[in-house]
Amino acid sequence: MSDAGRVAAIVDDDLSFSASLSRLLRGAGYAVQTFASAESYLAQGSEKTACVIADLRMPGLSGMDLQAVLEQQVGAPPLIFLTGQGDIASSVRAMRHGAEDFLTKDAPKAELLQAVERAFARDARQRQQRRHFQVLRGSFDALSPREHEVLQQVVRGKPNKQIAAALGIIERTVKLHRTAITTKLQVRSVAELTRLVEAAGLFVEDASTFPKGQ
Amino acid sequence: MNWITIVWPMVASACLTLGLIELRIALNRPLDGARLLFSLSAFAAAAACGLELAMMRANSPLQFQALLNGFDVAAGVVIASLGGFVWLYFRCGNKWLALAGPAIYAVGLVFEFLPGWALCDLTELQTIDTFGGASYRVAVLVPNPLIALPYLGVLLLLVFVVHASIELARRGQRRRAAVIGGSVVVWAIGAGTHSALIEVGVLQMPYLVSPAYLVIMLAMAYQLTSDVSAAAQLGRQLQESERRMDLASAAAGLGVWVWDLRRNAVWATAKIHSLFGIPQSERLDPARLIAAVHPDDRDALRHAVEASLTNDRDFEVEHRVPRGDAAVRWIATRGRVERDASGSPILLRGVALDISARRRSELELQQLQSQLAHSSRVSMLGQLSSALAHELHQPLCAILRNAEAAELFLQQDPPMLGELRPILADIRADNQRARDVIERLRRLLKRRSMASQTLALGDLFGDTAALTRADAAARSIRVEIEGGSDLPKVQGDPVHIQQVLLNLVVNAMDAIDREPADDRWVAVRARQHGRSEVEVAVSDSGHGIRPEDLGSLFEPFFTTKAEGMGIGLTIARTIVEAHGGRLWAENVPPAGATFRFTLPVAAEGAVR
Numbered sequence: 040m041s042d043a044g045r046v047a048a049i050v051d052d053d054l055s056f057s058a059s060l061s062r063l064l065r066g067a068g069y070a071v072q073t074f075a076s077a078e079s080y081l082a083q084g085s086e087k088t089a090c091v092i093a094d095l096r097m098p099g100l101s102g103m104d105l106q107a108v109l110e111q112q113v114g115a116p117p118l119i120f121l122t123g124q125g126d127i128a129s130s131v132r133a134m135r136h137g138a139e140d141f142l143t144k145d146a147p148k149a150e151l152l153q154a155v156e157r158a159f160a161r162d163a164r165q166r167q168q169r170r171h172f173q174v175l176r177g178s179f180d181a182l183s184p185r186e187h188e189v190l191q192q193v194v195r196g197k198p199n200k201q202i203a204a205a206l207g208i209i210e211r212t213v214k215l216h217r218t219a220i221t222t223k224l225q226v227r228s229v230a231e232l233t234r235l236v237e238a239a240g241l242f243v244e245d246a247s248t249f250p251k252g253q
Numbered sequence: 254m255n256w257i258t259i260v261w262p263m264v265a266s267a268c269l270t271l272g273l274i275e276l277r278i279a280l281n282r283p284l285d286g287a288r289l290l291f292s293l294s295a296f297a298a299a300a301a302c303g304l305e306l307a308m309m310r311a312n313s314p315l316q317f318q319a320l321l322n323g324f325d326v327a328a329g330v331v332i333a334s335l336g337g338f339v340w341l342y343f344r345c346g347n348k349w350l351a352l353a354g355p356a357i358y359a360v361g362l363v364f365e366f367l368p369g370w371a372l373c374d375l376t377e378l379q380t381i382d383t384f385g386g387a388s389y390r391v392a393v394l395v396p397n398p399l400i401a402l403p404y405l406g407v408l409l410l411l412v413f414v415v416h417a418s419i420e421l422a423r424r425g426q427r428r429r430a431a432v433i434g435g436s437v438v439v440w441a442i443g444a445g446t447h448s449a450l451i452e453v454g455v456l457q458m459p460y461l462v463s464p465a466y467l468v469i470m471l472a473m474a475y476q477l478t479s480d481v482s483a484a485a486q487l488g489r490q491l492q493e494s495e496r497r498m499d500l501a502s503a504a505a506g507l508g509v510w511v512w513d514l515r516r517n518a519v520w521a522t523a524k525i526h527s528l529f530g531i532p533q534s535e536r537l538d539p540a541r542l543i544a545a546v547h548p549d550d551r552d553a554l555r556h557a558v559e560a561s562l563t564n565d566r567d568f569e570v571e572h573r574v575p576r577g578d579a580a581v582r583w584i585a586t587r588g589r590v591e592r593d594a595s596g597s598p599i600l601l602r603g604v605a606l607d608i609s610a611r612r613r614s615e616l617e618l619q620q621l622q623s624q625l626a627h628s629s630r631v632s633m634l635g636q637l638s639s640a641l642a643h644e645l646h647q648p649l650c651a652i653l654r655n656a657e658a659a660e661l662f663l664q665q666d667p668p669m670l671g672e673l674r675p676i677l678a679d680i681r682a683d684n685q686r687a688r689d690v691i692e693r694l695r696r697l698l699k700r701r702s703m704a705s706q707t708l709a710l711g712d713l714f715g716d717t718a719a720l721t722r723a724d725a726a727a728r729s730i731r732v733e734i735e736g737g738s739d740l741p742k743v744q745g746d747p748v749h750i751q752q753v754l755l756n757l758v759v760n761a762m763d764a765i766d767r768e769p770a771d772d773r774w775v776a777v778r779a780r781q782h783g784r785s786e787v788e789v790a791v792s793d794s795g796h797g798i799r800p801e802d803l804g805s806l807f808e809p810f811f812t813t814k815a816e817g818m819g820i821g822l823t824i825a826r827t828i829v830e831a832h833g834g835r836l837w838a839e840n841v842p843p844a845g846a847t848f849r850f851t852l853p854v855a856a857e858g859a860v861r
Contacts, residue, residue, distance in 0.1 A: 052726075053647050055683055059654035062676060066661025066669075096643075098726055123643040123650075144650035148657045 045089035045162065046070040047155060050080045050105065051121070052097045056144060060092065060121075067152050069159075077105040088116045090139070090158035095122040095129055103129065106136055114169060117158040121146075175239040181223045189216040193229065194236045255387035261306040264463050268299035271470050274477070287341035290334045291473060297330035298470075302463030309389035309459045314375045317392050321375070322365060325403065328444075328462055329358050335437055335469070336410050339417055342433065345424065346417025354413060358406030364399050372400045373452055381457060391457045400452060407445045414438055429476070436472030440465050502604070512539055512588075512601040528584055528605050529574055547573035547581060554586065561590055562598050571608060583612040622827060623702045629824045630697050630752050633759060640724030645690045648683035655680050693720055696748055697755075703746045703831060707855040710779050710787060711738030713747060717754045717777065721762070730762050731774040740779055743787050743852040745832045750852065753825045753836070754789070757848045760821065761793035763814060764846065768795050776844070786834070786851045795845030798838060806838050825850075 272295030418434025588603030812819035
């Protein structure tokens with residue numbers, strides 16, 4: 040997705056400040072949506088959001104609360120915190136939970152725009168990875184259930200003899216499955232196959248969740 | 254010249270003398286009816302005395318008869334006036350009995366003057382020699398039964414007097430009953446019996462009605478002397494009590510004044526002159542006193558006096574009296590109206606007191622209190638300072654961002670000038686927002702004394718909300734401030750009432766800060782309380798005040814907070830009470846603590 044379609048979401052109960060920041064970002068070439076509370080962002084925020092710029096201190100859900108909710112979602116955009124005064128404890132916590140940046144509301148313009156730029160870039164990266172991941176997942180979907188079982192054993196580095204014993208089939212059948220797998224996934228070596236499986240996040244304990252902290 | 258011609262005139266002159274004395278006393282204002290009647294009886298006795306003497310020297314039965322008729326009239330007047338005197342003097346006895354005696358006597362007299370009905374026939378005169386070479390004439394009388402009528406009248410008088418005397422004695426005035434009642438009874442029995450014996454022919458003697466009257470005269474003279482000495486004693490006591498009052502009023506610094514409304518004259522003690530700064534030699538009148546009062550206070554004093562005259566209540570005014578130097582003396586003048594029987598005011602009586610010292614210390618106390626209130630405000634704002642800094646920071650940040658955005662719009666090619674107009678409007682609005690924050694702070698931080706004015710609670714509430722918003726957000730406490738705008742205006746000092754409100758809201762937030770964070774709120778509500786008051790309630794979602802703390806909450810230096818001074822609520826209560834309101838706390842479920850205070854509705858507001 041290109042920059043043109045993506046928006047920066049400003050979440051701040053201070054309407055005057057959020058209007059001014061919205062103008063600055065528009066002046067810098069971003070599309071912007073403003074929300075008066077974390078609740079309204081969660082209800083109305085669009086898929087196109089590339090970056091959430093949230094006030095730390097808000098009535099109702101605070102910036103931190105919003106972060107906690109977003110953490111649970113797949114494909115949540117990067118978060119930049121804005122605060123009236125620097126608050127070290129909050130900033131440490133926010134950064135540990137993966138915030139893109141933590142800035143005061145009167146931070147230098149360059150710093151602010153850089154943070155937004157970084158967030159957009161990271162969002163673009165994350166979207167790219169998600170797309171790539173989906174393609175990978177798609178190609179793995181072409182494998183039969185038995186081929187999946189064989190693949191699982193292969194990437195664990197087990198020799199064919201052991202795989203055959205574990206699955207209760209003969210070694211030759213294992214070889215046939217392996218050929219089918221490499222053909223379907225278009226890989227030439229076991230090392231390449233292992234990288235592919237890792238990238239697709241297969242065979243980890245909770246394969247359905249997108250890996251965190253990238 | 255014999256003893257008879259000496260004794261009877263002496264008796265007559267004694268009667269006249271006492272009669273004149275009593276008449277003089279009776280004519281003193283107010284008119285004394287009892288003494289007037291007594292003097293009449295004394296004059297009648299004097300007349301009877303003269304007639305008795307003339308009868309003793311009568312030359313013919315016809316002359317004797319004429320004199321006797323006159324004598325009977327005089328005796329009747331004595332009887333009637335004595336009866337009336339006893340009735341008025343004792344203020345008791347039977348009225349009908351008092352009237353019956355003279356009435357029956359009068360009927361007897363009517364018969365005496367009717368030709369052919371004379372009470373007794375007079376046949377001849379006899380001359381009787383007595384001791385000392387004196388001689389007198391007596392008549393030989395043949396009475397008819399009608400003679401009983403006058404004696405019946407005397408008897409009724411006797412009964413009336415005895416009855417009235419007993420009643421008076423029962424009421425505790427034994428001496429008066431014995432002396433006056435006794436003397437009248439002795440006279441009536443003595444003179445009556447003696448006359449009756451003469452007229453039935455048992456005694457051949459002259460009438461002794463007037464000499465017998467001497468008994469009454471002695472009794473009255475005795476009564477008069479004791480009255481005079483009692484009056485002298487009263488006078489001495491009065492003087493003594495006046496001296497005591499002078500001493501007391503001088504010691505207390507009190508000036509005493511009396512304003513006679515009928516003559517529009519003022520009597521006052523010397524202290525009044527010195528309190529009002531008027532030379533002792535100058536004569537006082539109401540206008541002079543008012544003129545001595547400070548020009549700004551004259552109307553208040555006049556109104557108070559007029560109100561007192563119409564509604565019959567005591568008045569008290571504290572007013573200034575300019576002194577020679579630029580300073581003023583504070584005087585409290587108090588007064589009371591006195592009315593006559595018909596209810597119209599006749600005089601104002603009152604005192605004046607120098608209260609300058611009290612005023613000074615009140616002023617000092619007020620200054621101290623406002624200093625204390627100021628330091629409490631400063632400390633409270635200190636507590637709110639980080640939140641308020643945020644409140645100020647917010648518009649400044651918005652201004653910065655707007656300016657930066659404007660720069661970016663100008664750098665575009667072509668420059669996006671259309672974007673600039675809303676940006677400039679917002680910058681202006683944010684500048685105003687920041688100024689409002691500073692102005693609110695400046696108002697609260699300024700050191701000032703209390704100045705009452707008419708104010709809308711709605712405006713105050715707006716400021717309270719603005720000042721506490723940031724702090725409440727930081728502590729994630731919901732502060733709901735409602736009402737106020739539809740209520741009548743109140744009378745008060747905006748800064749001090751704002752201080753009370755802030756203090757209660759900040760206290761409430763502190764109280765629930767220690768509670769779990771699920772649903773924390775502070776609510777400020779206002780409602781009209783009766784016609785003359787508005788009540789403001791600040792309640793919170795906390796656990797309320799511990800019952801053992803409820804009593805000491807408003808005591809100075811009582812605090813449950815680690816960093817608290819314990820003077821906030823004390824000052825808040827002082828402020829509210831200085832406004833004529835009350836401030837109290839209670840636990841009202843489902844809320845935690847509720848603090849309520851009342852403020853008086855401003856005069857215009859109360860009229861609606």
